[in-house]
Amino acid sequence: MTEGASAFAATAGGSLLALPILVPAAGVLLSFLLGGRQAERIALALMPVQFGFAVAIASLIWRSGQPLVYVLGGYAPPLGIALRADGFSAVMLVTTSLIMPAAGLYARTNFATPNDGTERRAPLVFWTLLQAIQAALSLIFLGGDLFNLYVALELLTFAAAPLVCLDGRPETLAAALRYLMFALFGALFYLLGVALLYGAYGTLDIVLLSRQIRAEPAVWLAAGLMTAGLLAKTALFPLHLWLPPAHANAPAAASAVLSGLVVKGSFFLIVRLWFNVLPALPNAVPGAILAALGSAAILAGSALALRQERLKLLIAYSTVAQIGYLFLMFPLASGPWSAEAFSGGVMQALSHAFAKAAMFLSAGLIAESLGHDRIAGLGGAGRAMPVTFLALGLGGLSLMGLPPSGGFAAKWLLMKASIEAGQWVWAVVMLAGGLLAGGYLYRVLAPALSGNRPRLKSPPRRSRENVALALALAAVLLAFAPPTFFAFLQIGRPAAGAALR
């Protein structure tokens, strides 16, 4: 069995897989040692290095057409621990390594250490946690062992939650605590499921499990617990209680990372669970439940976004809605359309990451320049800061799913798969979601480009506007992804629901 051999033996270049985890982890330690002002430099210096490794990993996978494997310490699973990277891991790594430096460059203004040398808490915490999030996400994208992934998941939560309350206002503290508490429940559910699987099979390696797994009560209970726990951390409706306050109250650069990347971390693990651990089991009904929750998220999140009075809350509720789209791929995971559905789901994750990061950064500039982010007070603001609103609008294009945008490509693929599968209800939900998104963007953009220019407290700095614009353009450019990109996404994806034992 050639596939069996490659799943447990390190592939050529496999040792590269440790670096995206080690580099930011080393950055975290160095930042602690060297202190506040150096933390910013270390974080910004290591981010291009991280990007280089991510691209190197992607190109190795592309050239070999196979997932990369690295076995830590040379002990093969189940004794040892494996790192694995498939096409999906690689694009998530690259996306993370692009959005992180964007958020970093944007945040330099807000989290600079003053020149007189006094060390302040917020900058040190921000730059350290940013690197910790990057290390945790790398481990999530590369980990091949469910317990390892639990550790990564916890690291991600503990790095992300304090970012919400960096400025120390009481409402931000409440939001961060709410986030932390609910994530803790989620973690418990996940851990319980992992324990069940370990008890049943004696291993937590994804590939080993996927070969032994049978449709039995312990497995389904484990799958239910783990999935629900991960959904809590992904904030899929109706488990979204923590997301709007957390994402709307965090500093803009942190919101971009939280909304664009952090929720994708736990989503990534749900995909791993259903597509890599459980693909051999019949999953039509659980898949339909996930998609039904996703549909509720799309409709409720978009409708609620329409009713918000503050721009950042509107964008946060739009994240609730956009997370919903990610779950429409699950009931379409088996059948001739499964590749299309998978590509659509991944495309949605990528385009939302870029678009939402761009929108939160723009919203941050708007709030800083106007001194508020009340939607009713945005009249004429687009004329005073056109580049900021262009970034906001282009991000919105992707959310609405209008071409050219990655959001359109995602919608097209998901709709095509659902029509071919005869599950047209998901297509109808996607249409409704697009219309509602059009509605909430209209509420922001129509007044912003009309009326007299408001007086700005301070005009936004062009370099920061450009960061937001670059992210929005990345979301647009995803529309032109060539067919080879979608072939790349399929590398290492087991055929779902193929064989029933």
Next chain:
Amino acid sequence: MSALAAAAQEFGPGLLVAALAAPLVVLAVVLSPKLRFAALAMSPLAPLPALAAAILAIGGAPFEGELPGLRMSFRLDLPGAILLAAAALVWIAASVFARADWTGRPNAERFAVSWLLTMAGSLGVFVAADLLTFYLVYALVSVPAYYLIADDEDAGSSRAGGVYLAFTLIGEAVLLIAFVMLAAGEPGGSLDIRAVVDALPASPWRDAALALLILGFGMKIALAPLNGWMPLAYAAAPIPAAAVLSGAAVKAGVIGLIRFLPLGAALPGWGEALAWAGFVSAFYGVAIGLTQRDPKTILAYSSISQMGVIAAVLGLGLAGADQNAASDAAFYAANHVLVKAALFLSVGVAAALTGRGRSPALIVAAALALSLGGLPLTGGALAKLAVKGTLGDGVAGAVAAASAAATTALMLHFFIRLARSDNDGKAASPQRILSWLALAFASMLVPWLMFPAVGGDLADALATATLWDAIWPMLIGAALAAGLWALGEPLPRIPAGDIVVAQEAAFRASAPPLGAAFERLDWRLRQWPAAGLSLLTIALALAAAGFASR
């Protein structure tokens, strides 16, 4: 091979790309503050590559082009070229006309950006060859036009813009799912429009796709009862914007029907349904239009009526597997492109002129107006002749003659309202008058040049029997208009947009309570006990679902 056909193969593919790119290049220059003024002066030149491509395709042969890097493909066939030529001429004339609007106004930059994006989309829809390219340019011709309509920023413009955008986005959504069905129904995985439409009659999603295509494009061409946005939008838009929207942009819906209806396959059910919807629209537009007082609103209702006639022709073509219906309907629509745009410019010119200049201008406007009724020797007469074959001599032919009479009455009503309209105090710049005259001249001449291309016989157009066929419905229409006039305009006043008033009221009555209900639901679900319960329920439901599907 003729010289034009050779040139078409040589330069055509490049011109197709240039047709779409030229407005976007001008747009890029407009965004630079230093070069803005020079770029705006260039905007009338932006449609020239499209015009050149159209001339090569009409005089020479159809051709294709592509941008493989962007996965876009283009094709210009006869129906597309006829419409493209007319649309390019309108964009050129209106861009010259609009330059006065562009200088020194607070909204100048926003207007220019919307103008050029809409132009790119409007020219692009006639050359797009695959589903994704078509959807992209269709969105371009539709969405940015919001700012052309809402340009004035008063309450009426905001309302018109909002209603327009709602119709546009719903139409886009309907078409998206229709296009997905078209793509899913093509077994080879091709996205080429011809390939997917050829596969449509055998597709399992045939009926759903056809219904959605007719609904989506029907919203764009304002088939009743989806017509409400059009009178609001055209009345709110500045004159040159109303000209390009009513002339060129709305034809995105016409080319959509031409391209996506499988005209070669006989589908009597769908064809007759579309034909009836079209004829109902044709008379509905006239009936409501006769109750209006504002010349721009009357022109909008005439557009609803004329688009109805085109839908009816295409419906009959679909019912009878008549492939000529494509180029015949395109010719009819091309005449409407030129005439309706020239009529809107007439409204602007008439409002600006006083005294001696006004009467000759009104005479030109009258000739344009009656062209829509089919006045002999005008393009309108040729257009009616072109679709005569598809309409036939039976019921459809008689209904079409009645619609010509009705249109004549409506256009006379328009003329009277125009003649009585007030001066708006703006001076008529020579630029405006010349561009309007040039377009009026083109709308008289160009149909004669294109008529042979769709297989028309110019001698036939001048035959006595043809002239009489055109004249008697107009006499009936004139009698009707005179009767209404003599009775002192007895018709009730119906608000512009007619049914949209009810649609808006229904929206206002249902949307806020629904939103409030979502807010209450959200509040409940975000309480800790509810969220904990949800978490547990989801875990158990997933486990049970998996267990049950053993």
